[in-house]
Every structure is written in C-alpha cells, then in structure tokens.
Amino acid sequence: MNELQITELNGQRVLTTQQIADGYGTTNKVISNNFNNNRTRFEEGKHFVLLVGEYLKEFLHSQNLGTQNKIRKLYLWTEKGALLHAKSLGTDEAWDMYDILVDTYFKVKEEKQAPLTLDQQIAAIATGYGSVKEELVEVKDRVSDLEENAPLSAGEYNYIGSRINQRVAEVARGYGKITREQRGKLFKDINQGVKVVTGVSTRTQLRAKHFDTVVDFTNNWEPSTATKMQLRQMSFDFEE
Incomplete structure (x- = not known):
C-alpha cells in the first residue's frame, strides 16, 4: 500500500x-x-x-x-x-x-485540521489569548486566503468542460462541415481565452473563484480574428 x-x-x-x-x-x-x-x-x-x-x-x-x-x-x-x-x-x-x-x-x-470558523476564532481570541486586534486581522487574512484558493468541486470542473465542448460545437455549426484540425483550432482558442481571463497556466489550476468568470467567458466566447482567418484558409485548402 x-x-x-x-x-x-x-x-x-x-x-x-x-x-x-x-x-x-x-x-x-x-x-x-x-x-x-x-x-x-x-x-x-x-x-x-x-x-x-x-x-x-x-x-x-x-x-x-x-x-x-x-x-x-x-x-x-x-x-x-x-x-x-x-x-x-x-x-x-x-x-x-x-x-x-x-x-x-x-x-x-x-x-488536515479543519480551520475554525471566523466566529469561533474571534471567540477564542476574545478569551484573552494575545492581542485581540492583531489576532483578528490574522484570522480574517487566513479566512480570506482559504476562500481565495478553494478548489473547484468535481461537479464544477465537469460542468466547465461540458460547457466549453458545447460552445465550441455551437460555433463550429456556423462554419458548416469542419475537419478535426479546424475543431482543434477552436478548442485551442477558447482554452487560451480561459487561461487569459483567469491568469492560470493550465485548466487543472482553476479554483472556485474562477468558476463564474469561466462560465461567463465561455457563454460569450467567439473565436479571435486570427483563428477565424485560419479556419477560412484551411477550408480553402481543403476544397482545393
């Protein structure tokens, strides 16, 4: 084991x-x-x-x-x-x-010891352990840090993946019949956009704080001008 x-x-x-x-x-x-x-x-x-x-x-x-x-x-x-x-x-x-x-x-x-709630830590501080003001600031900072870095749940992670797949399919339909390579260009474009708006290098680094941003971006995503031009050129090459 x-x-x-x-x-x-x-x-x-x-x-x-x-x-x-x-x-x-x-x-x-x-x-x-x-x-x-x-x-x-x-x-x-x-x-x-x-x-x-x-x-x-x-x-x-x-x-x-x-x-x-x-x-x-x-x-x-x-x-x-x-x-x-x-x-x-x-x-x-x-x-x-x-x-x-x-x-x-x-x-x-x-x-991993479960962190105390904000109320519990404030109550503990109020009993006289250390400086109340200093400890309270530290507690708030720790709680904020925990909230800031909370991971995505498995369900949220899967939803983002499904929504991205759906959005790419929606956009792809506007180009008629496309090749796997062209579809790959669309996925590359939207994934790059997700990384830009969230500031992460890989999708596995997404956190709960990014969920709404990623969903909103995905719902409104359109390929960049460069990607659109690539798709059109690839279509011309395919027709030839």
Missing part, C-alpha cells in the same frame, strides 16, 4: 481504474463491467470524474503521463466511488483493501 502512487485532481485524492483493479485483486475489465452493470448507482461528480479532451491531456501532463496519447478517456474514482465498487464486488479482498484505502490513502484529508 505504501507504493500506491498518489493521484490527485483539484487537490482531492482519487484512484484510476487500474489502481482500484490492482488493489481489489481483479482486472480493469471487471471494474468496467461492474460500473456498467451498476451504472444507475454511480453519480458523476460524486463517485467518479470522467476526463476527456483537453482536460485529459492536461491531467496526463500534470501526472507526467503526457506520452500516453492513446488514452481517449479516463475515469477517476473518489473515495465514495471506491466504496461502491467494494460493495458491488463483495469480495473479502475488496473490502480489506477498501479499509486500507480509507485508513491511509484517503485519510490525508482527515489529518
């Missing part, structure tokens, strides 16, 4: 299908069949996250797996997703490994 590679998405620990299969003493195919046979029990964003397209490329790159170009989609399982698989498989080995995962792999989130 100590050799299990840490896999994280937006600061939350997850497991790949391969990791669950290895831990539960079975195969990827069994895990996939178990998922398909119990599909109604698994809820996206709660039990698993499905990565495709640019999200998948960025994730593989962040995990130093950028060379695995043949991967077209990747399921990442949360702690609750791992529990559902253990329940569905029902083997002693699966349950034993799930207990180990909870006690070690996923326990890291429990070991």
Whole structure:
C-alpha cells in the first residue's frame, strides 16, 4: 500500500481504474463491467470524474503521463466511488483493501485540521489569548486566503468542460462541415481565452473563484480574428 502512487485532481485524492483493479485483486475489465452493470448507482461528480479532451491531456501532463496519447478517456474514482465498487464486488479482498484505502490513502484529508470558523476564532481570541486586534486581522487574512484558493468541486470542473465542448460545437455549426484540425483550432482558442481571463497556466489550476468568470467567458466566447482567418484558409485548402 505504501507504493500506491498518489493521484490527485483539484487537490482531492482519487484512484484510476487500474489502481482500484490492482488493489481489489481483479482486472480493469471487471471494474468496467461492474460500473456498467451498476451504472444507475454511480453519480458523476460524486463517485467518479470522467476526463476527456483537453482536460485529459492536461491531467496526463500534470501526472507526467503526457506520452500516453492513446488514452481517449479516463475515469477517476473518489473515495465514495471506491466504496461502491467494494460493495458491488463483495469480495473479502475488496473490502480489506477498501479499509486500507480509507485508513491511509484517503485519510490525508482527515489529518488536515479543519480551520475554525471566523466566529469561533474571534471567540477564542476574545478569551484573552494575545492581542485581540492583531489576532483578528490574522484570522480574517487566513479566512480570506482559504476562500481565495478553494478548489473547484468535481461537479464544477465537469460542468466547465461540458460547457466549453458545447460552445465550441455551437460555433463550429456556423462554419458548416469542419475537419478535426479546424475543431482543434477552436478548442485551442477558447482554452487560451480561459487561461487569459483567469491568469492560470493550465485548466487543472482553476479554483472556485474562477468558476463564474469561466462560465461567463465561455457563454460569450467567439473565436479571435486570427483563428477565424485560419479556419477560412484551411477550408480553402481543403476544397482545393
């Protein structure tokens, strides 16, 4: 168990299908069949996250797996997703490994001391520990920092990806039939715009504070003039 590679998405620990299969003493195919046979029990964003397209490329790159170009989609399982698989498989080995995962792999989130609420910290300060004014300022700064850097939830992360895919499809329809390369130009344009308006270098670095900005940008996104000219030129080349 100590050799299990840490896999994280937006600061939350997850497991790949391969990791669950290895831990539960079975195969990827069994895990996939178990998922398909119990599909109604698994809820996206709660039990698993499905990565495709640019999200998948960025994730593989962040995990130093950028060379695995043949991967077209990747399921990442949360702690609750791992529990559902253990329940569905029902083997002693699966349950034993799930207990180990909870006690070690996923326990890291429990070991991080939960910050006190602002009211609780103010109350503690008011009891006489240190300078009330100085401690109050420090508490407010810490709370602001926590709010500023809160990660996107899995559901928000997935929604942004879906909305970007939808918006690209909407714009692409205006060009009639386009090639995969042309569609790639549109994705490159919108993803670059997301990075510009949020100030992040990769989409996996997005935080909760960016959610409304990204959604608003995506809803109003139009390709840049340079991208439009590239698409038209590629259409001319295709017709020739």
